[in-house]
Amino acid sequence: MAESTLDPAKSIIIAQVKQADASHRMDLSSSLLRSKHFNAPHKVVYLGNIATALLAQLPHPETPEMKEAPGFNEQRWTLVTQSGDITVQITSRSYWAFGLFNSGYLNVITLTGPIHERARIVFDTMSALGHKPWEFSHPKSAQKWLSRLEGAQSTKENERNWLAHRSRAKADLQEQIERLKQRCDVVFAELEDEDLDGLRNRIDHDLHMAKEALHDENAPGLERALARVEADLIAIDPRSTPIAIDAPAEILASPDEILNVKEPTNTDEMGRIVPVEPTPEEVPFVDLTSSSHEEE
The missing domain is CATH 1.20.1270 (Substrate Binding Domain Of Dnak; Chain:A; Domain 2)
Known part of the structure; x- marks a missing residue:
């Protein structure tokens, strides 16, 4: 059931922001997101609990880039990051009381990539948040704002979208x-x-x-x-254990052949080349007894 309700290429879900403070900064030279301890020229970013929780679930994230820098309103921004095959975009917007309170902000989350990875990120984010991100503090204002969003959806559709990802x-x-x-x-x-x-x-x-x-x-x-x-x-x-690899087999070669070794064409031919030692029958035998008698 969840499979049929999810877009095969992209997920768009909207979340209510519960908390936000001046926890991050934007590097003015690169537009990259930095921690609050960054001291070079910067702008303050109010990231919020939703974005912080989601970014923490990405297995191999690149440093997020601020595609829309915060201005006078430090909680209005857009960031983008990549984690493996997943592209993440989070946009922070106010939808109530001109953004004077944290409860008046929402995040539009866009995930692009393999569906099972998108679903897992959403599932882990929901677990980390500890509350239902689709429940808005001001439902009527949220519904009005969502209706103006590209690909307009209702708050109920947004809830079903969150739950479909969780089910998947x-x-x-x-x-x-x-x-x-x-x-x-x-x-x-x-x-x-x-x-x-x-x-x-x-x-x-x-x-x-x-x-x-x-x-x-x-x-x-x-x-x-x-x-x-x-x-x-x-x-x-x-x-399930690592397969033990036998020591390379010895390839016997005569001294002349050592100088004309062909490159192995497959791994079965690879090994250590050892010169052939002559067998007792092949050892040249010189009878010195007769020679000594002749010299006498």
Whole structure:
């Protein structure tokens, strides 16, 4: 159900800002976002709890760039950043009381990239916020503002959009748990003759903890539980351990051949070249006994 409601290329969701202060600065020389400790020429940026939480969920973010610099209103801005295949744009706007209060601001979040990554970022952001970002402090003013937005949507549609991302992410995580469980079943079926009851109980417990964490929308807890399962599987499943690479085979070659070695055409031919040592039958034997008698 969530899959059909999500755009395959782009997500646009709007969030109510709860808190904002002078926590960041914009580097005037590069337009990059900096911390409040940045001392070179700058402008103050009121980033807000929504943008701060979302940026913290990006796995490999580039330094955000302010595409629209704050002016007299330090809470009116647009930033853009990249994290892997995901492009993130966040725009801060006032929608009530001329932006005199934090409750009068919202963030328009635009995510572009693979749908499963977008869904996961939204899911993690919701978990980090601890409140429902689609619930506006001033619903009527928010509805009026959203109706003027490009691709106008209602506050109810915005809520469904947030929840669709959450549902997609939870489905992906549930599938991840099931795949790991199936892998465990295969491994234990192959090792049924061994006494692994204690290990199986521990793995079952961690899989249960992963499901509980998913129910609580605690992604970090879920990942920790799955990591413990992975570690146990690596310990008992030879296919999960790094494959031992045998030492290179010795390629026997005569002294003349050493000077005319052809480059190996594949890895099977690569190895250490060792000159051939002559066998006892090939060792030239000189009878010095007769020579000594002749000299006498």
